[in-house]
Amino acid sequence: xxxxxxxxxxxxxxxxxxxxxxxxxxxxxxxxxxxxxxxxxxxxxxxxxxxxxxxxxxxxxxxxxxxxxxxxxxxxxxxxxxxxxxxxxxxxxxxxxxxxxxxxxxxxxxxxxxxxxxxxxxxxxxxxxxxxxxxxxxxxxxxxxxxxxxxxxxxxxxxxxxxxxxxxxxxxxxxxxxxxxxxxxxxxxxxxxxxxxxxxxxxxxxxxxxxxxxxxxxxxxxxxxxxxxxxxxxxxxxxxxxxxxxxxxxxxxxxxxxxxxxxxxxxxxxxxxxxxxxxxxxxxxxxxxxxxxxxxxxxxxxxxxx
Amino acid sequence: xxxxxxxxxxxxxxxxxxxxxxxxxxxxxxxxxxxxxxxxxxxxxxxxxxxxxxxxxxxxxxxxxxxxxxxxxxxxxxxxxxxxxxxxxxxxxxxxxxxxxxxxxxxxxxxxxxxxxxxxxxxxxxxxxxxxxxxxxxxxxxxxxxxxxxxxxxxxxxxxxxxxxxxxxxxxxxxxxxxxxxxxxxxxxxxxxxxxxxxxxxxxxxxxxxxxxxxxxxxxxxxxxxxxxxxxxxxxxxxxxxxxxxxxxxxxxxxxxxxxxxxxxxxxxxxxxxxxxxxxxxxxxxxxxxxxxxxxxxxxxxxxxxxxxxxxxxxxxxxxxxxxxxxxxxxxxxxxxxxxxxxxxxxxxxxxxxxxxxxxxxxxxxxxxxxxxxxxxxxxxxxxxxxxxxxxxxxxxxxxxxxxxxxxxxxxxxxxxxxxxx
Numbered sequence: 001x002x003x004x005x006x007x008x009x010x011x012x013x014x015x016x017x018x019x020x021x022x023x024x025x026x027x028x029x030x031x032x033x034x035x036x037x038x039x040x041x042x043x044x045x046x047x048x049x050x051x052x053x054x055x056x057x058x059x060x061x062x063x064x065x066x067x068x069x070x071x072x073x074x075x076x077x078x079x080x081x082x083x084x085x086x087x088x089x090x091x092x093x094x095x096x097x098x099x100x101x102x103x104x105x106x107x108x109x110x111x112x113x114x115x116x117x118x119x120x121x122x123x124x125x126x127x128x129x130x131x132x133x134x135x136x137x138x139x140x141x142x143x144x145x146x147x148x149x150x151x152x153x154x155x156x157x158x159x160x161x162x163x164x165x166x167x168x169x170x171x172x173x174x175x176x177x178x179x180x181x182x183x184x185x186x187x188x189x190x191x192x193x194x195x196x197x198x199x200x201x202x203x204x205x206x207x208x209x210x211x212x213x214x215x216x217x218x219x220x221x222x223x224x225x226x227x228x229x230x231x232x233x234x235x236x237x238x239x240x241x242x243x244x245x246x247x248x249x250x251x252x253x254x255x256x257x258x259x260x261x262x263x264x265x266x267x268x269x270x271x272x273x274x275x276x277x278x279x280x281x282x283x284x285x286x287x288x289x290x291x292x293x294x295x296x297x298x299x300x301x302x303x304x305x306x
Numbered sequence: 307x308x309x310x311x312x313x314x315x316x317x318x319x320x321x322x323x324x325x326x327x328x329x330x331x332x333x334x335x336x337x338x339x340x341x342x343x344x345x346x347x348x349x350x351x352x353x354x355x356x357x358x359x360x361x362x363x364x365x366x367x368x369x370x371x372x373x374x375x376x377x378x379x380x381x382x383x384x385x386x387x388x389x390x391x392x393x394x395x396x397x398x399x400x401x402x403x404x405x406x407x408x409x410x411x412x413x414x415x416x417x418x419x420x421x422x423x424x425x426x427x428x429x430x431x432x433x434x435x436x437x438x439x440x441x442x443x444x445x446x447x448x449x450x451x452x453x454x455x456x457x458x459x460x461x462x463x464x465x466x467x468x469x470x471x472x473x474x475x476x477x478x479x480x481x482x483x484x485x486x487x488x489x490x491x492x493x494x495x496x497x498x499x500x501x502x503x504x505x506x507x508x509x510x511x512x513x514x515x516x517x518x519x520x521x522x523x524x525x526x527x528x529x530x531x532x533x534x535x536x537x538x539x540x541x542x543x544x545x546x547x548x549x550x551x552x553x554x555x556x557x558x559x560x561x562x563x564x565x566x567x568x569x570x571x572x573x574x575x576x577x578x579x580x581x582x583x584x585x586x587x588x589x590x591x592x593x594x595x596x597x598x599x600x601x602x603x604x605x606x607x608x609x610x611x612x613x614x615x616x617x618x619x620x621x622x623x624x625x626x627x628x629x630x631x632x633x634x635x636x637x638x639x640x641x642x643x644x645x646x647x648x649x650x651x652x653x654x655x656x657x658x659x660x661x662x663x664x665x666x667x668x669x670x671x672x673x674x675x676x677x678x679x680x681x682x683x684x685x686x687x688x689x690x691x692x693x694x695x696x697x698x699x700x701x702x703x704x705x706x707x708x709x710x711x712x713x714x715x716x717x718x719x720x721x722x723x724x725x726x727x728x
Contacts (some may be wrong), residue, residue, distance in 0.1 A: 052727070053392070053396060053418045054414055054417045054418050054687070054727070055727065056418060139555070140551075140552045141552060160552055160555065162554070162555045163554040163555065163703065163704045164704065165704060165706055250500070251499075251500035251696075251697075251704070252500065252704030252706065253697055253700050253701030253704060253707065253712075254697055254701075255704070265693065268389055269689045269690055269693050270689070270690050271414070271689075
């Protein structure tokens with residue numbers, strides 16, 4: 001038997017094409033390596049060192065020493081508790097409001113495109129800017145919140161919101177909701193649009209009411225979108241920093257101090273890069289655990305085919 | 307992840323820029339004639355301050371034709387400027403060569419070995435305000451040249467309070483009597499937000515009550531009876547209504563606003579406010595006085611020292627030329643020129659010439675406060691110590707802790723910080 005020359009030529013052409021393919025991937029891989037993988041590994045390495053910039057002579061490896069310090073730090077656990085509180089409250093509220101918004105803009109009405117576009121505006125504004133805006137809104141002398149409460153004879157006027165350990169959370173959560181609810185609404189709207197209209201029609205023929213249809217068709221069909229939205233929001237709520245930094249600086253006292261703020265202060269106030277890296281790695285691990293839990297729930301409910 | 311990856315990224319970015327930069331100057335003449343040197347001067351300041359810097363740099367370049375200075379403007383926010391400097395300096399970057407530093411940074415920079423000790427250049431410091439020199443000195447070595455001085459003092463309304471109070475009880479009484487007859491006025495406006503500015507106010511009051519943050523051997527004395535009395539006084543000012551509860555969120559800008567609009571009898575702030583009070587747009591032209599904060603019992607008038615100093619990057623390729631720039635910028639004539647353009651108060655006494663005092667008469671009154679300038683603790687641990695004091699002040703003002711409990715907690719925390727870091 002003779003080797004078919006055209007076949008061998010085809011083979012080498014395929015190899016050449018594959019080589020070009022790999023070559024074209026190189027820049028992307030390098031970029032990914034430089035901005036994601038290298039920092040992650042570097043950070044992991046840094047977390048095993050005593051590296052305080054103001055004391056360069058004491059730089060040395062300490063194994064898991066920083067992690068022991070972290071586990072024994074009451075501040076860290078308090079801050080983590082506050083972060084989880086913020087996460088649960090803000091994500092729940094954002095989800096409920098976002099679902100409502102998605103259902104509304106899913107309907108046919110005049111100027112729907114305009115409304116859809118405009119609910120996205122807050123999402124396009126940088127977090128630090130929206131936090132600054134909300135800080136001003138809640139200012140006793142110049143903010144509209146006090147003015148509105150006063151004019152409507154509602155309780156809460158003449159309050160210095162940021163001077164109360166509990167009320168200081170209200171502006172923080174409000175600004176977070178204002179910015180992130182549109183994101184959830186957008187994801188859920190995309191999910192709503194994939195639900196076949198026939199399902200609703202046959203439900204109606206079977207005599208289901210609006211609420212029943214929502215419960216039996218809309219929600220189950222939306223589950224994958226809901227999960228994606230919740231994972232994204234939960235993880236970014238875990239990392240909440242800008243709003244706290246801009247609005248309260250973790251205050252009053254340390255009533256609104258969250259883990260990302262603790263992390264920042266170890267890096268930039270204490271210049272303790274080793275311990276700072278340890279906190280960062282720990283937050284990453286917590287995020288991974290949370291993401292893993294979500295994925296499990298999603299798989300268990302058949303929302304994710306894996 | 308967060309900041310450390312930024313740090314790494316910063317290092318990579320700086321490296322890239324550096325290699326591009328080096329490639330650019332690779333063809334500079336090396337053997338024949340004096341080499342033209344390019345210095346990078348990282349500084350803060352916009353508007354008239356930027357104008358003053360540009361004027362000074364032009365004058366310097368005229369005098370030193372072979373040195374070219376590039377001005378790199380840092381963020382106007384002190385925190386952000388600090389963070390970008392930390393990124394540059396940890397990466398070992400050779401630029402910026404000369405850096406404008408807040409008066410509280412040199413100790414940190416020196417202990418991180420990022421800046422040059424300046425004693426090798428034999429600086430003459432006799433004309434400078436002693437507080438500024440003290441803040442520039444760490445472990446017996448000079449690390450910075452004082453550039454302009456800033457002190458936190460008490461602004462008062464000359465038209466409503468003919469003689470400024472010298473004791474804290476008199477201040478409270480004056481504030482009460484004026485606000486009783488002028489409804490809607492604020493007795494005392496001060497910086498009470500959880501940030502560095504609240505610490506400088508507290509330092510003024512603490513010193514007035516005879517307290518301090520650290521004792522002479524560098525150990526914390528935050529919960530001393532004097533400090534507790536000082537914090538109790540500030541807390542009572544809020545609780546009794548002399549200061550509105552909103553001061554718990556106020557920074558310098560908020561105090562400036564209410565004082566310039568004529569709504570406050572007293573306000574704690576820095577010298578920058580004085581020229582603003584005397585120019586159009588102010589409701590208090592000719593009605594303003596500036597004095598050190600009062601005292602109580604055996605306390606001494608204390609004016610928290612702020613201001614800017616100049617430091618040299620340890621990795622600079624041009625230490626000699628950098629020093630020449632420092633010397634030029636901190637000379638009496640350049641400082642006078644800067645004060646005339648931007649109002650920044652010179653850090654040396656001989657820069658207050660008669661020309662300056664006739665054009666900006668308020669400097670005369672400000673000088674009476676400079677006398678009491680007291681630096682914040684000169685230690686690389688200061689940022690951490692300050693964070694603990696900020697927590698204590700904020701926890702007190704918000705009613706979460708009593709002054710005693712809050713300062714006890716700060717004392718314990720700062721003791722641990724110093725034990726670990728010292």
